Amino acid sequence: MDFIQQLRVFVAVVDNGSFSRAAEALRMARPGVTNAVNALENEVGARLLHRTTRRSSLTTEGERFYDRATRLLTEISDTKHLFGGSSFTPRGRLRVDIPVALSRPLIINRIPEFKQLYPEVDIILGVSDQPVDLIADGVDCVLRIGELAPTSMIARKIASITMVVCGSPGYLSANGTPETVEDLRGHQAVNYFSGRGHRPMAWALPGDTGLPQFALRSGIMINDTDAFVACALNGLGLIQVPGLVVAEHLVSGALVEVVPDMKAIRWPLSIMYPNRQHLAPQVRAFIDWVAGVVSDAAGEWLHPTG
Numbered sequence: 111m112d113f114i115q116q117l118r119v120f121v122a123v124v125d126n127g128s129f130s131r132a133a134e135a136l137r138m139a140r141p142g143v144t145n146a147v148n149a150l151e152n153e154v155g156a157r158l159l160h161r162t163t164r165r166s167s168l169t170t171e172g173e174r175f176y177d178r179a180t181r182l183l184t185e186i187s188d189t190k191h192l193f194g195g196s197s198f199t200p201r202g203r204l205r206v207d208i209p210v211a212l213s214r215p216l217i218i219n220r221i222p223e224f225k226q227l228y229p230e231v232d233i234i235l236g237v238s239d240q241p242v243d244l245i246a247d248g249v250d251c252v253l254r255i256g257e258l259a260p261t262s263m264i265a266r267k268i269a270s271i272t273m274v275v276c277g278s279p280g281y282l283s284a285n286g287t288p289e290t291v292e293d294l295r296g297h298q299a300v301n302y303f304s305g306r307g308h309r310p311m312a313w314a315l316p317g318d319t320g321l322p323q324f325a326l327r328s329g330i331m332i333n334d335t336d337a338f339v340a341c342a343l344n345g346l347g348l349i350q351v352p353g354l355v356v357a358e359h360l361v362s363g364a365l366v367e368v369v370p371d372m373k374a375i376r377w378p379l380s381i382m383y384p385n386r387q388h389l390a391p392q393v394r395a396f397i398d399w400v401a402g403v404v405s406d407a408a409g410e411w412l413h414p415t416g
Contacts (some may be wrong), residue, residue, distance in 0.1 A: 111146055113153065114186065117179045119146040120158065124176055125384065128165045131248040135203040135390070165246075200392035201230035207252040210335035211355045212379075213237045216412075217253075220403050224396070231392045239304055239335055244384055250393045251383040253400065255352060263382045266397070269404045269414045270376035273314060274353040276365040281345040288348075288368050291315065291324075298347040299326035303333050313350045316374045352377070353411035376413065379404065 111119075122132040123143065133140045151158050158172035168176055208217055221233070236242070242249055244263060258265050275294070288294050294313075301310035310331050313324040329347040332338040339356060342349040343364055349356075350372070359365040367373070381397055383389065389397075405414045 111149065113150075114183075116146045116150040116153070117183060119143055120150050121176065121179055121183060122390075123147060123159065123166055124168060124172075125390065126248055127245050128248070129161075137202060199230055200228050200390075200395045202390065202392055203232050203234065204390075204392045204396055205234040205236070205249050206396060207236035207238060207242045207249050209253060209255055210237055210239050211255060211352050212253060215354045215357070216403065216407055217400075224399050227399070228392065228395055231395070239302075239333060241304060244382070250390070251381055251397060254380050254382060256377045258378075258380060258382070263384060265380045265382045267378050267380045267415050268401050269379040269412055271352045271354065271379050272373060272411045272413070273350055273375040273377055274356065274360070274367050275313075275348055275350050275369050275372045276342065276356060276360065276367045277348040278343055278345045278364065279366055281342075281347065282366060282368070284345070287366075291369060291371065294324075294326060294348070294369060297326060298329040300338060300341040300347040300349045301326065301328040301331045302335075302338055302349075303331050314375045314377065316371050354407075357411060379412075 119132065119136065119138070122136050123129055126132045126135055129143050129147070130140055132138075133143045136143065147159060154175065156171040156175070157169050158175055159166045160169055221235070225231075225233070236249070242252055244250075244252065254265075255271060275288075285297060286293075288297055299313075303310050308331065310325070310328055313326060315324045326348070330341055332341055335351075335355065338349060339351065339359070341347065342351075342356075343359065348368065353360075353373075356365050360367055381400060383393060383397065401414075404412065408414050
């Protein structure tokens, strides 16, 4: 194995957090990945990685070497394709995590298109509303709705999503239809929570510039988007939800929009990925493809950035 390929293997181990995940991404045998990194360390005369049974991490020398290696690989790729010569087809494993709210209305029905464009990319698609540790879980990128906490990850905002407050006709008949934000305070909510703390997410208010800060009394708390909407459909309370998630129910009348002023609220839709200078081609291809999907879906509920 030549020096450049050893660099690619080393970068893959760092980016994926372990030798086994790097082997999957590169479609190599695990011993081949280990041998390549060992040979590279012998070549440069320094230990680059700390190894454990579950994951690997950079040594001090490895951090310096990783920065140089990623820059070099980027230069090689840019030089190779400077004149648009032979096309390079992304290939290998791609692990992505998306919220339940976006899976059916936005992403799943377009995946065949991505597979047609990039048939050699093997997609591992996680559909979850729970937090994901990109490095520890070996995830290449995630889509997230809402304000993001400070992170070392790269976060690229690709759209804003219109939020809506709604409830079932049965709930509104029994409890009245709120028309203003103040009217909401007397109502019961289906509240959403994420993570282990079981703390309900606060509701956003029109004109908010920071994190949401409005709370409604919980009739029930849910940590899954499908169940969240189902609770509202069954009259358990009002919900604040991305409009594209409940668009069909609003059209059918199964859910009714209330407090029109709340429709002015838009939450960001962002794609996040590790802060690495050398993104794998299949990850870059997916990021660009998702941005295109969002642009195609522009409308009442979705507003692409740029």
